[in-house]
Amino acid sequence: MSLQQRINAFAKLGEQLSSLTSEMPEAYHTLIRQANAHNGWFTEEHIVFALKSWSSALNETNLKKWTSNYSFKEDAPKTIAIVMAGNIPLVGFHDFLSVLISGNHVQAKMSSSDSILLTYVAKQLIEIEDAFATAITFTKEKLEKFDAVIATGSNNTAKYFEHYFNKYPNIIRKNRNSVAIITGKETKEQMEALADDIFRYFGLGCRNVSKVYLPEEYDLDHFFNAMFSWKEVINNHKYMNNYDYNKAVYLMSNIKLLDNEFMLLKEDEGFSSPISVVMHERYTSLQEVQTKLTEQAENIQAVVADCGMENEIPFGVAQTPALWDYADGVDTLAFINRL
Secondary structure, three states, X not given: OOHHHHHHHHHHHHHHHHHHHHHOOHHHHHHHHHHHHHOOOOOHHHHHHHHHHHHHHOOHHHHHHHHOOOOOOXXXXXXXXXXXXXXXXXXXXXHHHHHHHOOXXXXXXXXXXXXXHHHHHHHHHHHHOHHHHHOEEEOOOXXXXXXXXEEEOOHHHHHHHHHHOOXXXXXXXXXXXXXXXXXXXXXXXXXXXXXXXXXXXXXXOOOOEEEEEEEOOOOHHHHHHHHHHHHHHHXXXXXXXXXXXXXXXXXXOOOOOEEOOOOEEEEOOOOOOOOOEEEEEEEOOHHHHHHHHHHOHHHEEEEEOOOOOOOEEOOOOOOOOOOOOOHHXXXXXXXXXXX
16 A cells, blocks of 8 residues: 555545534444543543544645655554553544554554544544555554554553563653743633633643743733633533532642632642643743743643744644644654654
8 A cells, every 4th residue: 555545545534534523424423422421521522623623634735744754664564552542532543643654554552541433433444445454453452563662641651661662662652731821912812712722621631731821910810701711611520520629629728729610720830730720820031931841841742822932832723733743742753764
């Protein structure tokens, strides 16, 4: 199967995912019900957003642009083991795509939290191009007979991955968080887009903004007014339980909070925040923020801003990275191509 055939297949997959979410056949409703029953965090809204995001990304123009920077080896495919996370819908799809688009084979160990959606997508891909049938393996057992590994997990599981896979070429991903920098010059539209970056997927993704940097004199009313577009998030019982629990824990510990009844804003120098909590830190200069982010680069996934900050991305696009926006800044296709 040539690169162009693989590109054609994934472009067709993008079209099918688009049709699935726009025409909403029975297969769509069945998929949503199964995925939600399997993982209560996967609501219809968030599943549809993930499917639409991938359907938009998977077009021939994007796939050609992405792959044009590489020269793939077509004659001796490698088997790449992928240990997938399950925090948001289809979170492991980019690794899955990277291995297959480069002409190699996938041996995937899916998270128990996100096995329904990728199984469905893989089935659709094989129906489009049956040559992929021999290139895709899902397993619940021990990973065996692979040439390299890509594993994503928490900082704790990463220690296990590093020990278990140290004799193989590998990419081991740990916890990362995303931040936003507010200057006070943002438009209402930009601030509401920031709310999407914070609340999409209930804040469970590494590209969700978990911390905001604010100018010393910034009026927090502007921030909270923009967040109001996501007020309905509190109606999800899983989210509400986390909000109530975290609020109680902080109050019992006499920790100062700002509360808008569906989100807690906590002043903290850290980056990782529990569900329903956003950290904030005041700054006196943007250079001060840049220095902190440079020092903490290994803990930062994305920087949402409009102030000329290094590697910043626009408000509202944190959860729709391009194909060439690699997790942790590690070029997955270059890694695979070196094998």
